[in-house]
Amino acid sequence: MSIASKKAIAGISLIEVLISVFILAVGMLGIAAMQVMALRNNDSALQRSHAVIQSYAILEAMRANRSEAIKGSYNTNGMVCTAPQANSLVDVDRRDWISNLKAALGDSEHTCGSISCDANACTIQVQWDETRASDKRSPAGQLVSSTQTQVFEVRSKL
Numbered sequence: 476m477s478i479a480s481k482k483a484i485a486g487i488s489l490i491e492v493l494i495s496v497f498i499l500a501v502g503m504l505g506i507a508a509m510q511v512m513a514l515r516n517n518d519s520a521l522q523r524s525h526a527v528i529q530s531y532a533i534l535e536a537m538r539a540n541r542s543e544a545i546k547g548s549y550n551t552n553g554m555v556c557t558a559p560q561a562n563s564l565v566d567v568d569r570r571d572w573i574s575n576l577k578a579a580l581g582d583s584e585h586t587c588g589s590i591s592c593d594a595n596a597c598t599i600q601v602q603w604d605e606t607r608a609s610d611k612r613s614p615a616g617q618l619v620s621s622t623q624t625q626v627f628e629v630r631s632k633l
Contacts, residue, residue, distance in 0.1 A: 519605060525579035526601040526627040529572065533590065533599060534631055536568040544633055547592055554587035554602055576601060585624050598630045 537544035548565045558573040559566050573588055580586045580603035589600040605625045 515607075518607060522580055522603060522605060522625070523627065526576075526603065526625075527629070529576050529579060529588075530599045530601055530627065530629045532575065533568065533572040533588070534597065534629075534633075536572070537590075537592075537597060538633055540564055540568065541633055544592055544597065545595065549590045549597070550592055551588070551590050554589045554600070556584060556587040576603075580604075592633070595633050596630060597633060598628060601627045 533549075537549050543549065543565050549569065551569070555569070555573060558570040558577075561567040561570045569590070576588055577583075577586050580601075583604040585602060585604040587602045589598075589602075591598045591600075602624050604623070606623050
């Protein structure tokens with residue numbers, strides 16, 4: 476074998492190594508993208524879990540003060556996004572509920588709650604901003620910054 480052919484063979488193996496490194500790098504980028512998606516989905520699931528926990532927390536407070544809940548004292552006029560002043564036990568329960576919602580789901584203007592009871596059945600709604608978990612893009616590929624609110628609703632007997 477001549478010296479020229481040995482140099483050509485050595486150069487071919489270097490190209491093979493470069494191609495292998497490139498393929499490995501593309502694979503690692505794919506793994507990183509999957510990890511980002513998994514973190515987004517886990518954050519979204521955590522927020523939904525907090526919404527469920529807070530919904531059941533206010534239901535338990537209402538069951539503890541059943542006579543006022545049946546009268547409709549816990550009812551709100553639509554979504555309440557700020558904690559009310561605590562003048563009675565009902566107000567204390569609602570204030571604590573809204574404060575806990577904001578602590579668990581983010582202190583955003585979109586983190587709100589609603590209570591609607593008629594007789595013995597109550598509907599609890601929790602709304603929060605889930606923009607971090609979304610990945611909306613324009614047709615040009617630019618990230619679109621818009622609020623994406625989620626609403627969780629539970630209906631239960633007292």
